[in-house]
Amino acid sequence: MTDVAAPSSVLWTRATTVLSQTVLISALLYYFGWVRSQATWSYFGVDTGLLGYGTADYALRSINSAFLPLIGSGIAALGAAALHRTVLGPAARATPSTRRRRMADATILVARVGGVLLMGVAVTGLLLPVAVGNALGVALPLSLLAAACLLSYADHLRACGHRPDRRVPPRTPGLRGLLLTGLALLGLLWSVALYAQATGQDVARSIAAGLRNRPSVTLYSAERLSITGPGITVDTLEQDRTKYHFRYSGLVSLTQTSERYVLVAAGWRKGSDAVYVVPAGDGIRVDITTR
Structure with a gap:
């Protein structure tokens, strides 16, 4: 009798796997986009919560910041896998009396020593974040990644030495393997x-250096606003049939959303001049002129 439920069970398993991976990737893209956006706008003293960005906005802003290192990591992983498949893996499966086996033992030793040293660097940076961690910068997490990979690979090569037959499946990773995978x-x-x-x-920094090349803004307001700065001029409009009574010029646009305009003076200087977050509404009109 044929089990008709089996195909649907397989499809359900595959669908849930794809969905879980999609959710994980989306969460990572959201996080990396948030980190990039927060670093950009905190330079101007603006919290991203004021901008009203959504999930899609953060995901799009993660492209330049996340894809390049992830693609580089994938290429490095492919190169390491090719090296293992062609050189180091066969050497680990060779008999103990061969030269290839001695090369595998040397590789295991180098991987373990390098992993221990790099793990020591990572632990030192974590214990001394000001004196060591800040100086290392991105090298600190990279040392943790490299240490975990080297120690895991040394364990894998050692296990290969006890399984000369390729048809024998590898052992299930124990607690050490899971911990190293998590650290990586x-x-x-x-x-x-x-x-x-x-x-x-x-x-x-690029935005701040090129403010004068960004779109210029003329802001019309029904009420007087506390907007001042180098190069900003305020004109009072006396027309009878207009609801806008004040015109502010000399502004440039940093960014804008459906709800807010983020503006600065054309001669804005970090640390001395303000950034203006102006809510969009009936009492505000913004004319933008590209340069």
């Missing part, structure tokens, strides 16, 4: 987050 993932996510933060800060 933590190091990868941490390093990508730091890269996203650095990318956001670079974007902010």
